[in-house]
Amino acid sequence: MTTYNLALIGFGGVNRALATLIRDEPHRFAALGFELRVVAITDLAFGSLVQEEGIDLATVLAMPRGANFEGLRGGSSEPRNEEVIKNSPADIVVEATFTSPVDGEPAVSHVRWALAAGKHVVTTNKGPVALHGRELNALAKENSASFEYEGSVMSGTPVxxxxxxxxxxxxxxxxxxxxxxxxxxxxxxxxxxxxxxxxxxxxxxxxxxxxxxxxxxxxxxxxxxxxxxxxxxxxxxxxxxxxxxxxxxxxxxxxxxxxxxxxxxxxxxxxxxxxxxxxxxxxxxxxxxxxxxxxxxxxxxxxxxxxxxxxxxxxxxxxPGAGRTETAYALVSDIAAVDAFINGGVHV
Amino acid sequence: MTTYNLALIGFGGVNRALATLIRDEPHRFAALGFELRVVAITDLAFGSLVQEEGIDLATVLAMPRGANFEGLRGGSSEPRNEEVIKNSPADIVVEATFTSPVDGEPAVSHVRWALAAGKHVVTTNKGPVALHGRELNALAKENSASFEYEGSVMSGTPVxxxxxxxxxxxxxxxxxxxxxxxxxxxxxxxxxxxxxxxxxxxxxxxxxxxxxxxxxxxxxxxxxxxxxxxxxxxxxxxxxxxxxxxxxxxxxxxxxxxxxxxxxxxxxxxxxxxxxxxxxxxxxxxxxxxxxxxxxxxxxxxxxxxxxxxxxxxxxxxxPGAGRTETAYALVSDIAAVDAFINGGVHV
CATH class of the missing domain: 3.30.360.10 (Dihydrodipicolinate Reductase; domain 2)
Structure with a gap:
């Protein structure tokens, strides 16, 4: 089975809900035809963590608020978003930061860096799509990458x-x-x-x-x-x-x-x-x-x-139009769309 | 562009609405990547009509109730469903007869004949699906044909x-x-x-x-x-x-x-x-x-x-859960699914 390496950008409610699904319910992804492995996490509070062979999600999910990744191998108290997005061995960047609805930052920059590096992007952030959707879709096309954002409108409810x-x-x-x-x-x-x-x-x-x-x-x-x-x-x-x-x-x-x-x-x-x-x-x-x-x-x-x-x-x-697990499901459906893109070479 | 040959089984409200779309809005199908040509029509009242090069839909749509196909080239006052389904040069059989909800006939037989002959089938009839869905799906698989019936539940509304x-x-x-x-x-x-x-x-x-x-x-x-x-x-x-x-x-x-x-x-x-x-x-x-x-x-x-x-x-x-044009749209979506099946070799 194909394994996709993920970088989770932002480790708040939504990406924690996704990490919980990945940890607890691998059968859900196996039924879709792939395995997911989280190889990088960045977060304003926790800093950054990169482990090529896969991060132990139980460990990071158990970390209390206030802790950070500094003590862990590949860890740092700095978010290092740009470096992680550009250089980590992730196939898919999962963007779920707390983002300004006015200028869409920092998510817009995160998406740009990822797509320019030829990485696929899935996001639940409205800002980048509403403000820069056309530019980012063009950038995705240019780099033969997939850009998916079902969760930007109604959380996991397909729209x-x-x-x-x-x-x-x-x-x-x-x-x-x-x-x-x-x-x-x-x-x-x-x-x-x-x-x-x-x-x-x-x-x-x-x-x-x-x-x-x-x-x-x-x-x-x-x-x-x-x-x-x-x-x-x-x-x-x-x-x-x-x-x-x-x-x-x-x-x-x-x-x-x-x-x-x-x-x-x-x-x-x-x-x-x-x-x-x-x-x-x-x-x-x-x-x-x-x-x-x-x-x-x-x-x-x-x-x-x-x-x-x-x-x-x-x-x-x-x-539903909100909810952590519900929104994490939007990311699951986006990752399935990335998988179809990779296998078919076309958006489905 | 691919052209699919259709046999319309039953020429009541739904198949007339489909024929009207095919006659008046070829762009709608071109946008889907194919052309549709009706090569056969059968109906309890009108009889049967087979014209390999394509039936002029304006002519048959203008025929009044009480008329029949007998005077037309390839026409007969007899429905001849079995013969037309088995032997006409149709790629796709469009089943929309008036069918008994108790035994699903005559639709069940129509679907069986078509699938056994390796023809794809789209239908809006509940009976065959509710009563014999498993058998007919197996028959479709056996004959590498597609069997689609979105309209059997809620007309054109996708379910x-x-x-x-x-x-x-x-x-x-x-x-x-x-x-x-x-x-x-x-x-x-x-x-x-x-x-x-x-x-x-x-x-x-x-x-x-x-x-x-x-x-x-x-x-x-x-x-x-x-x-x-x-x-x-x-x-x-x-x-x-x-x-x-x-x-x-x-x-x-x-x-x-x-x-x-x-x-x-x-x-x-x-x-x-x-x-x-x-x-x-x-x-x-x-x-x-x-x-x-x-x-x-x-x-x-x-x-x-x-x-x-x-x-x-x-x-x-x-x-909507009913309506002639709405139900005809279910057939359009089914034909698009048949097209995907033909091009991909798999159900999508």
């Missing part, structure tokens, strides 16, 4: 690959989505009578919302995802700044109650549509949906994308 | 191929679906205050329900689809008779109103689940769903399947 592989022969006219679990949860709790601030506090207690919920509530998280969907699936070249964005911060309990009384639900909708002139327009804004809308029934922290197609009308997929 | 291609590396624990548009429409109208009989009459007016709605309302249509899902996706070997089936005929307006008052919705749920002992159990029955259930928001005649997976939890796809 990009689903549209690319399941709608052969259909024309995609647009996409609409509920792409932020926190804001959807908050709107649902407002339907149950909570005020916006109370609902946000509850979402934070449940671990859905960040300490600073601005990106969730204000729509800028969804904006990045809409740019990805527009560019990847509709062939647009939109910068996230070109996506008109309004969050749910101005929605009042009264509005939510009023809508509900009329059989409607407020939802934060991200959408991208191909106009009759072929131009793609994209937006993020709160909207009231009637019960027959395919996104009206999406409750709690669930995410969904509804694809508007010419022959089938709306086809909608819903599922 | 079988979605689960097979999008969930690599996941374990599927079970499936739950709303698999009959008529009964879902009826339950929705009962929520709006109609009685069962009134709602059925309305569904018939809208063309959702057959003149005899027994199979829709009584659950036997869903039962066939559940058997297909259980056998194809969970590896079961269930006969439809082994699926415990209760329809919605006993659901009262009072029950529907009562549930709604409690924030719940009655839905006709078809499901198949792998137990801890590995055994697959399957059923069709009305159930009350709370608003957070992934199928609770499926409204009107829309269908949906929710896949219960080990790493992602529930991932749900919804879309």
């Amino acid at each position: 990009l690959r689903l549209a690319q592989k399941m709608f052969e022969g259909l024309q995609l006219k647009g996409v609409q989505g509920i792409l932020n679990g926190t804001s959807n949860y908050v709107l649902g709790r407002m339907e149950a009578g909570l005020r916006l601030g109370e609902a946000i506090a509850e979402a934070q207690e449940h671990g859905y919302a960040e300490a600073d919920p601005t990106a969730d509530i204000g729509g800028s998280d969804v904006r990045l995802k809409v740019a990805i969907l527009a560019n990847e699936l509709l062939g647009a070249s939109l910068h996230p700044d070109e996506v008109d964005t309004i969050g749910i911060q101005e929605i009042t309990s009264d509005q939510v109650a009023q809508a509900l009384a009329n059989g409607q639900r407020w939802k934060l909708i991200g959408e991208a549509t191909r106009g009759t002139d072929g131009k793609i327009t994209a937006s993020v804004r709160p909207a009231t949906l009637t019960a027959d809308h395919p996104l009206a029934g999406i409750s709690g922290a669930t995410n969904a994308v509804s694809f508007e197609t010419d022959l089938l009308g709306a086809v909608t997929v819903s599922g | 079988l191929r979605l689960a097979q291609k999008m969930f690599e590396g996941l374990q599927l624990k079970g499936v739950q679906g709303i698999l009959n548009g008529t009964s879902n429409y009826v339950l929705g109208r009962m929520e709006a205050g109609l009685r069962l009989g009134e709602a059925i009459a309305e569904a018939q007016e809208h063309g959702y329900a057959e003149a005899d709605p027994t199979a829709d309302i009584g659950g036997s249509d869903v039962r066939l689809k559940v058997a297909i899902l259980a056998n194809e996706l969970l590896g079961a070997s269930l006969h439809p008779d082994e699926v415990d089936t209760i329809g919605i005929q006993e659901i009262t307006s009072d029950q529907v109103a009562q549930a709604l008052a409690n924030g719940q919705r009655w839905k006709l749920i078809g499901e198949a689940t792998r137990g801890t002992d590995g055994k697959i159990t399957a059923s069709v029955r009305p159930a009350t769903l709370t608003a957070d259930h992934p199928l609770a928001g499926i409204s009107g005649a829309t269908n949906a399947v929710s896949f219960e997976t080990d790493l992602l939890g529930a991932v749900t796809v919804s879309g």
